[in-house]
Amino acid sequence: MLIANKGQFSGARPAVHRATAAAQPPERNRRMIPHGDRLFTPGTPRAAAFVVETGALCHYIVWPDGSHDVIECAFPGDIVGLGSLGEHMSTAQAMVDTSVVVISPAELDRAVQSDAALAARMASATDREFDFLRRRALQPGQRSTLNRIAAYLIAVAGTACRSGETHLTSGDDGVKALASLLDIPAADVRGAFTTLLDRNLVADRDGAIVIRDVDGLEALADA
Numbered sequence: 001m002l003i004a005n006k007g008q009f010s011g012a013r014p015a016v017h018r019a020t021a022a023a024q025p026p027e028r029n030r031r032m033i034p035h036g037d038r039l040f041t042p043g044t045p046r047a048a049a050f051v052v053e054t055g056a057l058c059h060y061i062v063w064p065d066g067s068h069d070v071i072e073c074a075f076p077g078d079i080v081g082l083g084s085l086g087e088h089m090s091t092a093q094a095m096v097d098t099s100v101v102v103i104s105p106a107e108l109d110r111a112v113q114s115d116a117a118l119a120a121r122m123a124s125a126t127d128r129e130f131d132f133l134r135r136r137a138l139q140p141g142q143r144s145t146l147n148r149i150a151a152y153l154i155a156v157a158g159t160a161c162r163s164g165e166t167h168l169t170s171g172d173d174g175v176k177a178l179a180s181l182l183d184i185p186a187a188d189v190r191g192a193f194t195t196l197l198d199r200n201l202v203a204d205r206d207g208a209i210v211i212r213d214v215d216g217l218e219a220l221a222d223a
Contacts, residue, residue, distance in 0.1 A: 039092040049081040055098025061090040082125035151221035
């Protein structure tokens, strides 16, 4: 999705959400993204967020069914890369030669605590990640039953809350409900639960499925 530079971004509009970082950040905290290159893509580890310093970014997402939506066009002062998962689900592409300043997780946390509008954007980004994972789990494709169930468990627990609670029961009712939702035979769901338990990725806590290893489950979901 290459955005043409026709000069329309030479004078970007004032940003709504301004960064609180110093006006002249150290060079090591600044990154340059040439026109057409990507700041991050799906699967890129999320180590930080970014403030657009100069230029402009097109931030978009490609859903599991192949459709895509433009999330935002980010201009100087805007923050991109928000979310709660360990990796990005979307793409940020430079519409012109662009520079960004890296915001550390601690700096971002402080900004979110002090800026209600930024906190709302963070919540929206988390909801979008949940929706992406949910759609991916429901997309049959060529993915195995184990991969799809891992993706679904991450979607219902890994993003919404990090406690590991999935609100799914390990008994027949829970198995049948998940089998119906994902259109998978109940026997396959039961076998997948057994595999996840054996690998210590989930646990059976008083009849409820609880995630024990978020990172391991995410790796399985992405396999």
